[in-house]
Amino acid sequence: MITLTEYLWFNTKEHREYINITGDVDVVLKKSGIKEGMILVSAMHITAGVYVNDAEDGLIEDIDKWLEQLAPFRRDYKHHLTGESNGDSHLKSLLIHHEVIVPVTNGKMDFGPWQQIYYAEFDGKRKKRVIVKVMGE
């Protein structure tokens, strides 16, 4: 079994941002040389997520608005008694989920035509990481 682990770094300009990382993950896959297996792509933070969906700007706006509706910023989260103000960022992370598994077949990500991997930042403007771990043969 071959494994290869790399880390993608982010330092977003906005508090919330959605970044297409499909190309970055593909670079790690190619470097690993595996033909069959899978790739774990997982945020290493509890106020960020990783998801697979469409690379369409309007939809990304819809996703952002929807996450704010279902997991809104509020002053009165209990978590804020610690001095933090990012309770909503944790809930958004739980809603979108922090990781995906990408199948690899014949040396390529085995995706449907519209599937793209996104890093979702919910508490940005600081250095954060995603682990990309390739496993296979």
Add this chain to the structure above:
Amino acid sequence: MITLTEYLWFNTKEHREYINITGDVDVVLKKSGIKEGMILVSAMHITAGVYVNDAEDGLIEDIDKWLEQLAPFRRDYKHHLTGESNGDSHLKSLLIHHEVIVPVTNGKMDFGPWQQIYYAEFDGKRKKRVIVKVMGE
């Protein structure tokens, strides 16, 4: 390491449908012959999902109603400026998630008594696929 990759095809009659695919996944597992490992079951579309829960018709109605409440059909999604009308299908897919990993122990899916794998179609009446990738020994 043994890997086996197969694809399940769907063309639902309804716009939204929930299909128990546990038996189909088991056929692929048996064909692979692995005793230890896991199975990635992942929708290859951005308006569908895969989840593990109960095979109970009433609950499936509850899940459908709940998804429509949390990620409702609306005319005014930004995504619809592209000509699409399925913004809600994308959000439902994100909510339910598009993939699961099934553990395999002693040649069997290592599930609890009520766990069943479902394909959740949120924008049906067309051909769509799920990848089933078995990995193990």
Add this chain to the structure above:
Amino acid sequence: MITLTEYLWFNTKEHREYINITGDVDVVLKKSGIKEGMILVSAMHITAGVYVNDAEDGLIEDIDKWLEQLAPFRRDYKHHLTGESNGDSHLKSLLIHHEVIVPVTNGKMDFGPWQQIYYAEFDGKRKKRVIVKVMGE
């Protein structure tokens, strides 16, 4: 490839409870002896979940309140026609998701500084299980 499978048992005092199982998973990892690979941590029940987030009591209260808002207890779920009363527990399980994959690098869980693994019980006071399956080399 090395695989090791163990089961964690729970019997919570409360109907809903959130239990940090990071240490339990680490014991299984150490026992396996793998240096590179991953760990599947998955609830074996359809009214429980496993997630990765912060070990902060205030946040856990926020998460519980938020889950009750988005997937509330209601008398009129169709699922209750079976005699059950835990429709909301199923929906909470779907929302938080029932499993995570933990990356392993150099023999350690390759987590960010605040990531902790939680078992989320949504229909407790009875014996339930989580599977921990380590795979790697």
